[in-house]
Amino acid sequence: MIDTHAHLDMIKNEEDVKESVEKLDYIITIGCDKEEIYKAVELSKKYDNVYASIGFHPYDVKDIKEEDIETLKKLALENEKVVGIGECGLDYYRDITPKDVQQRFFEKQINLAKELNLPLIVHSRSANEDTVKILEKYAPYPASGIIHCFGGDIPMMEACVDMGFYISFAGNVTYPKADNLREVLKRVPLDRLLLETDSPFLSPQKKRGKPNKPSHIFYTLDFVADFLGIDKEELEKITDENALRLFNKIKQPQHS
Numbered sequence: 011m012i013d014t015h016a017h018l019d020m021i022k023n024e025e026d027v028k029e030s031v032e033k034l035d036y037i038i039t040i041g042c043d044k045e046e047i048y049k050a051v052e053l054s055k056k057y058d059n060v061y062a063s064i065g066f067h068p069y070d071v072k073d074i075k076e077e078d079i080e081t082l083k084k085l086a087l088e089n090e091k092v093v094g095i096g097e098c099g100l101d102y103y104r105d106i107t108p109k110d111v112q113q114r115f116f117e118k119q120i121n122l123a124k125e126l127n128l129p130l131i132v133h134s135r136s137a138n139e140d141t142v143k144i145l146e147k148y149a150p151y152p153a154s155g156i157i158h159c160f161g162g163d164i165p166m167m168e169a170c171v172d173m174g175f176y177i178s179f180a181g182n183v184t185y186p187k188a189d190n191l192r193e194v195l196k197r198v199p200l201d202r203l204l205l206e207t208d209s210p211f212l213s214p215q216k217k218r219g220k221p222n223k224p225s226h227i228f229y230t231l232d233f234v235a236d237f238l239g240i241d242k243e244e245l246e247k248i249t250d251e252n253a254l255r256l257f258n259k260i261k262q263p264q265h266s
């Protein structure tokens with residue numbers, strides 16, 4: 011099983027990280043501010059089956075400059091285990107960064123992902139219309155990407171799938187009130203579906219209130235398999251194949 015989106019550096023208990031690294035096949039750890047991008051790269055060096063995606067979260071772009079985008083580029087070029095750019099995008103939920111600043115740095119990171127031919131990891135909250143508008147402006151995306159912790163509606167999902175993106179669901183899809191999200195889940199083409207934990211946030215319902223960790227992804231897998239009426243082994247196989255098709259820089263052990 012692969013967790014396509016976790017913030018390992020933010021997990022307080024080192025044992026939780028170790029346990030998750032042992033239980034999962036691969037984890038993509040996300041670094042999304044000036045310090046975390048280095049921590050993500052370090053974690054990918056420390057653990058064989060951890061890979062990194064680096065970018066600047068819309069809340070953090072208020073502190074960055076042009077040259078920080080150059081830093082991303084350099085880190086990605088120098089480290090084989092950087093497999094994606096982001097998370098980056100738009101977040102109008104809290105008034106932390108002015109919209110125009112968010113949009114400008116989203117566009118710069120889109121261009122960087124395209125230049126490096128790496129998947130783009132998109133964060134979109136309360137900004138779905140603008141997110142789609144900007145993504146459409148720069149389509150197509152030969153290296154594809156993920157709309158992570160999907161929180162949009164069916165038209166947004168369809169627009170993103172049309173552009174070649176994968177749709178990823180986190181633990182919040184298991185919450186009793188998330189009917190709207192599950193309506194979207196039902197319609198996502200299976201070959202574009204991904205699962206993630208977004209650890210240490212958004213613990214699935216069975217662990218709600220506790221800090222999340224990648225090994226909790228199995229609760230989300232079970233729930234989604236049940237909801238879609240698919241065998242959980244089968245769903246695990248489908249989502250893992252999707253993740254490896256997207257993150258094709260992940261080097262899998264050769265079986266003889």
Ligand SMILES: [Zn+2]
Binds near residue numbers: 015
């Ligand atoms: Zn995240």
